Amino acid sequence: MMPQFRVAPMIRKPALGLMAAALLIAPSGAEAANALATLPRDLSPWGMFTAADIVVKVVMVGLAVASLATWTVWLSKTIELRRETARARAALAQLETDTTLAELRSTEAKDGVGQLIQTAAREAQLSGWNFDDDFKERVALRLERTEAAMSRKITRGTGILATIGAVAPFVGLFGTVWGIMNAFIGISEAHTTNLAVVAPGIAEALLATALGLVAAVPAVVIYNYLVRQIANYRALLGDASAQVLLLVSRDRGRSARLMARAAE
Incomplete structure (x- = not known):
């Protein structure tokens, strides 16, 4: 008779090894599953905002307000510059005609050029319409002061654009640094480096930097555009x-000619 080999014990040992390995892996898999269950499911910008830390939320709200202020200043200053430029061009065309200062003093001073005409007429009135040698210098001083006042008025509100363009990226970076700090603290508390656990916190932090750029880039572009338009308006003045x-x-x-004729 042929000898019989017992194979069953040899098969049981690998099976027991696999079962033991599965038991060792099972707790970590359960821990990962629990961690995934606690993750925020809404990773849209609004969902990341609602799940962010209170400091990051304050930074994001501030940047949103700054962006709204940027577009508000752009709209208001664009309308104002177009209106004032059109009025200045019309008044400048009137100055090119054959007219006198006495005829123009009744012009309504609604724009910068009207203010210039009114201040010259006021000096002429104070001088008794006596065009002496110093009259032109006095008028020039008044015109210089009025032109400077009109320039300050037209540039009002543009300083906020320069501030937002310079500060917004750093504010967004602060929110990002704070959010990443909280993300690493959460990683240490969860005792896992699973990317699914790390990614939401880092994404929420980077959203602050994105909002900082969204606020800063339009502010810089709009500021440069308004500076050019203001320079054109100043040239008209x-x-x-x-x-x-x-x-x-x-x-x-x-x-002088009238006085000479009267003397004759």
Whole structure:
């Protein structure tokens, strides 16, 4: 008879080893499952905002308010600059005509050029419409002060754009650093480095940097655009001041000719 081999005990030992390995792996798998169960399921921007830390939320709200202020300033200053530029061009065209300062003093001072005409007419009135040698210098001083006042008025509100453009990225970076700190603290408390556990906290932190850039980039672009438009408006005011001085000089020449004819 042929000898019989007992194979069953040899098969049982590998099976027992696999069962023991499965028992060792099971707790970590359960821990990962519990960690995944506690993760926020909504990873949209709004979901990340609601799940973020209170400090990160404050940073995000501040950046959203700054972005709203940027677009509000852009809208208001664009409308104001277009209106004032159109008025200045119309008044400058009127100064180019054959007119006198006495005829223009009734012009309503609704724009910068109207203010220049009114201040020159006011000096002429205070001087008794006597165009002496110092009259032109007095008018020039008044025009310079009025032009500076109009320039300050038209630039009002643009400083906030420069501030937002310079500060917003750093505010967003602060929110990101704070959020990443909280994410690492959560990792140490969970005792796991599973990417599914780490990713939501880091994503919430990076959202602050994204909002900082969203607030800063339009602020810088809009600020540069408004600076160019304000420079064009200031150039129109400079041209208007020169035209008013020319008008004063022509009126002085006309006055001298009238006085000469009267003396004859």
